[in-house]
Each structure stands twice: as structure tokens, then as C-alpha cells.
Amino acid sequence: MRPTNVNLLKVLVPIKRTIDYAVKIRVSNGQVETNNVKHSMNPFCEIAVEEAVRLREKHKSLITSITAITLGPPKALDILRTALAMGADQAIHVEVKEGTIVEPLAVAKALQKVVERDGYDFVVLGKQAIDDDASQVGGVLAGLLGWPQANFASKVELGDDGKKVKVAREIDGGLETVEMDLPVVVTTDLRLNEPRYASLPNIMKAKKKPVEKLKPTDLDLDLTPRLETINVTAPPARQGGAKVGSVDEVVAKLKEAGVL
Amino acid sequence: MLAVRRQPVTLVRQLSSIGAHGSRNASTLVLLEHRDNKLVPASLNAVTAAKKVGGPVTGLIVGAKGLDGVVQGSKSLGLDTILVRTSDDLAHQLAEPLAPVIANLVKQNNFTHVAAAHSALGKNVFPRVAGLLDVQQISDVMAIESEDTFVRPIYAGNAIATVKSKDPIKIFTVRAASWDAAAAGAGDAKVDEAAAEGLGKVSAKWVSEELSVSERPDLGSAPKVVSGGRGVKSKENFDSVILPLADALGAAVGASRAAVDSGYADNSQQVGQTGKVVAPQLYVAVGISGAIQHLAGMKDSKTIVAINKDPEAPIFQVADVGLVADLFEAVPELTQKIGGK
Numbered sequence: 001m002r003p004t005n006v007n008l009l010k011v012l013v014p015i016k017r018t019i020d021y022a023v024k025i026r027v028s029n030g031q032v033e034t035n036n037v038k039h040s041m042n043p044f045c046e047i048a049v050e051e052a053v054r055l056r057e058k059h060k061s062l063i064t065s066i067t068a069i070t071l072g073p074p075k076a077l078d079i080l081r082t083a084l085a086m087g088a089d090q091a092i093h094v095e096v097k098e099g100t101i102v103e104p105l106a107v108a109k110a111l112q113k114v115v116e117r118d119g120y121d122f123v124v125l126g127k128q129a130i131d132d133d134a135s136q137v138g139g140v141l142a143g144l145l146g147w148p149q150a151n152f153a154s155k156v157e158l159g160d161d162g163k164k165v166k167v168a169r170e171i172d173g174g175l176e177t178v179e180m181d182l183p184v185v186v187t188t189d190l191r192l193n194e195p196r197y198a199s200l201p202n203i204m205k206a207k208k209k210p211v212e213k214l215k216p217t218d219l220d221l222d223l224t225p226r227l228e229t230i231n232v233t234a235p236p237a238r239q240g241g242a243k244v245g246s247v248d249e250v251v252a253k254l255k256e257a258g259v260l
Numbered sequence: 261m262l263a264v265r266r267q268p269v270t271l272v273r274q275l276s277s278i279g280a281h282g283s284r285n286a287s288t289l290v291l292l293e294h295r296d297n298k299l300v301p302a303s304l305n306a307v308t309a310a311k312k313v314g315g316p317v318t319g320l321i322v323g324a325k326g327l328d329g330v331v332q333g334s335k336s337l338g339l340d341t342i343l344v345r346t347s348d349d350l351a352h353q354l355a356e357p358l359a360p361v362i363a364n365l366v367k368q369n370n371f372t373h374v375a376a377a378h379s380a381l382g383k384n385v386f387p388r389v390a391g392l393l394d395v396q397q398i399s400d401v402m403a404i405e406s407e408d409t410f411v412r413p414i415y416a417g418n419a420i421a422t423v424k425s426k427d428p429i430k431i432f433t434v435r436a437a438s439w440d441a442a443a444a445g446a447g448d449a450k451v452d453e454a455a456a457e458g459l460g461k462v463s464a465k466w467v468s469e470e471l472s473v474s475e476r477p478d479l480g481s482a483p484k485v486v487s488g489g490r491g492v493k494s495k496e497n498f499d500s501v502i503l504p505l506a507d508a509l510g511a512a513v514g515a516s517r518a519a520v521d522s523g524y525a526d527n528s529q530q531v532g533q534t535g536k537v538v539a540p541q542l543y544v545a546v547g548i549s550g551a552i553q554h555l556a557g558m559k560d561s562k563t564i565v566a567i568n569k570d571p572e573a574p575i576f577q578v579a580d581v582g583l584v585a586d587l588f589e590a591v592p593e594l595t596q597k598i599g600g601k
Contacts, residue, residue, distance in 0.1 A: 139387025148463040171380040174471035226396035240578040259542040
């Protein structure tokens, strides 16, 4: 029996296009080389899309739509198509020029505008992007919206009536479980789920799903960066590579290094 | 310029936002994270970073009650003042009630800099504070070059960025592994205790927590770490091979992502870009291949020892002492020779 007095949910999944996690990045001329380097959906964002899709698979009638959104250059359309192929219903592309710097605070403000415009109940996104490793957007967005937040989620349980969510979150030293009324912001940690590969039929179907294109001005956004990057360098090279032939030599080296 | 320094604080702060330097302007608030009535180790690193800004540093202790040990431990760290702000709502330091308290203190006291460790707590609360104050936070700071210029890792630490903030308030989290712990010295900070003001609504209910309890040193701050990887092959092996070596060395225990995913070790023991970042005196990597994401969490360790049967494993590129061997033979031998069981 379907519970009466059920809260139907619109889910928003913000995602980011980053250099692929397996790429060995190179720094030259004071910046990270991004031209002709493989880019993909940020791994934590994939986990977020997957979680949204799984929640709908579990709570079929509860979730009325899953919208993927990104703030990015024209090429970012790729990851929106991936999200759609994984199961999102529609996407929003807030398009900026290639090379435009969009800081976490600006991203959160953009998301806030979209949440307020469309009335989402559940925002799930990655805990951090593997390029800037800032780990901020989820918390900033929750603060701007005044919503409860559950960061670094390793398990998400949505109530059958769509009103509450219980989240186990990774903290230093273990797990903390919190319970919140919707609407909420949840950020995904590594072990929340293992994202699916989009099947070919789903990739084809995704081409027909709608993508709304917006300009930052459509949302009244000021993308002026607050931070100026003065320089980017490679870290000091580590002199590694020394090998020894026996455990005895390891012990000797440890004594030499003063750690034994 | 002298006349300018006699202006009221707000004008001075505006000037500092357009580039005037001088540590007279700076006033830093540092969140002193604690657990079980004791400062967590990372708080001590955060204090050092806070002092680097220049200018007075105020510590902030928040919670419900039973904080006397934290206060005692904080008094001789060279802080100017320690603010203790309490409320039952802050018992678990959830972001929703806590972030507005911090934002409120920043505005009331004209702090120009706000710092916390880049810990699970810092990462949870500070972005929300930054959102409330309309500031672009700077995460995981490794060095501070001036009041407005910070150095931080990006791309899993494979690039280091130096950034200059134009915000009038700088909110940043501190990479503990990059800073010395503030030592207990002389000096007795004055303590200002009061009820927390400006509490946010408690919109999340704390249900429970499960902490891995261990007698071993804390991974985030231990001088020695022994980590096991996929090569260890099972939890039983992890317990019978890695743990004794750690104990013989008096080390903390870490693990690679593969080991955690396979259940050999707890999530909280994962070392890497998205787990713990450590920089101990000694890091022993056993059966760990050395993926970029793992290296991100340990490549600043002083001495790295790697034991792996694959001579091509990337971990050897960063190891000071590499041993190509079967870990199931080499590690017990090493444990025994160090004097363990």
C-alpha cells in the first residue's frame, strides 16, 4: 500500500567536468596543461548521479525527476550526456567560455538560483572535485539555502514518504549518522556506491533527453573570481628509486634514517 | 600613512582588501577542534598556521559541556584569547547550528582571517561559514606567504597553486601535515566563556556514531605509519602481517583504497587524495602499488619504505628504501628483526 501524504521529490545532481582521474598531469608555464588531455565527469559526481538513479530505482513513484546540471564550457555537454545515459531525465548546461574560471562560491550561487527557480527537494553532488580538491560546493550551497547538509555520505536512506533522509557520513575515525527532513544537500564519498557504465541503448536514448542551455546572465550570476592564481608549480621532485636487496638492509637504512 | 592607521577598524580593513599590508590589520580566529575533552592533534597544526598570518590569534572552542580539558590544553599555545562558546545544540558540532555561530563571531569581532584544520569537521563546517559570509574559502593550505597569499595543493598534490585572495575576510582550512604542531609553551591565554550566540536551527538530528577504537597512534598525526595494500590479499593477512609490524614500530596503521574497498581495513584508515593526508617521519607501504591518488596522501613523508613483489610498482619511484620481495616473507622477517612478534 502506498503511504498517503507522500512528498514527491525533484532531484538535482550538480556535476563537474575535470581532467580524468587516471591522467598524470603536467605543469608548465605556471599552469596545469589541460589542452588535449582526457577529461571526464569527476568521479565523485558519477557517484552522485548513480545515487540519484538508485534512489529512484528503489522509490519509484517518489522521485518525479532527476536533473543533472553543470557550469562549464561547451565541451561539458559530454558529461551531461553521460549523466543522462546513466539515468538522469534532463539536464541544464550553464555555459561559460572555455577557460573561464568558476570558483566554488560562484558555482554554489548558481545552484542556489536554479534550486529556487525550479524547486528541488534533494541536491546530491560529489564531495570534492579532483582538480581543485576544494571540497566546498555542497557546504556553501547548504549555507546559502539554509538547508541541512550531510557531507561525505557513505549510505543514504530515504524515507518511504519522501520526507526524511538518514545518512551515514564518513568522519575522521569512523562514521556518523544523521537524520534530516528534506529538502537537503548531500555530498557523496567514495564508498557510497559504484557507478554504472551507461549501456549503448541508454547512450542512444540520452541523445533525445532535453538539455536546457543557460548563460550566466540568465541567472544573474557574477562569476568574478575572488582568488587570483599567482602561480602553479610542480611539487619538489622526490628522490626515490633506491632499492635494497634484503630485510637486513632495510633495518640498516631505517637505523641510518634515525627512525629505528 | 600614519594618519590612515588611526582610522576606525572598518576603514583599515577595507584598505587591507585593496592591498595594504601590515600585520596590524590581521586578527585571526582559529577553530580548536576537540574530542573526548582533548584537542585533536590537527588543531595544533592549525594554530601554527593561524600564527603565520601575523597578528593576534584567538582560539574558538565550541561544544555543549565538559570542555575544561580542551581549555587547559589550549591556554599555553601562544594564543591571545580563547573563546569558549557553548550550547546543548552544539554537542555534536553539526554544521547547521554551528556555522552561524562562527559567522556571527567573525562579524562581531572583526576577524580578518578564520582558520580550521582541513579535517572532516573543518570540511563540513567551514564551507557553510564561507557561504554565510560570502567569502571564497581557500582549502587545505600548505603555506601562507602573506595576509592574502596562500599556497595549496591541487590535482591530488601534483601541482601546487599560490593564490591571492581579494576577499576582505580570508576563510581557510589548514593541511595539518604541512605545519608543525604548536608546542605548549609559556603564556596563558585569557579565557572568555559564554553561551553561543546566533545559533542556527538544528535541522539535522545526530543519531549515532561508530568510531574505530584503537590503542594505536592516530593515523593523522603519528610519526610512523605502516600501510597495507591490495597485495596483502585478505583481512586475516592484514591483521597477521601488517598489524604486528606497526606494533613493532609503534606506528599507526593505514591502508590503500584497494585494501579498504576489499574490507581489509576501515574507511577511516585510507591514506590518499580523498582519505587521510599524512607526512610522518616514516611511512612503510606494504603491498601497495602506488597509484597517483595514494601517493597524494603520503608522498611528503620523510622516509618512505616500500615492500612489493613488483619491481615496476610506481611506489618505488617515491621510496627511499625499496625492497622487491614477497611481503608474506619480508614483513614477518622485518617485524621479528625490529623486535616485534
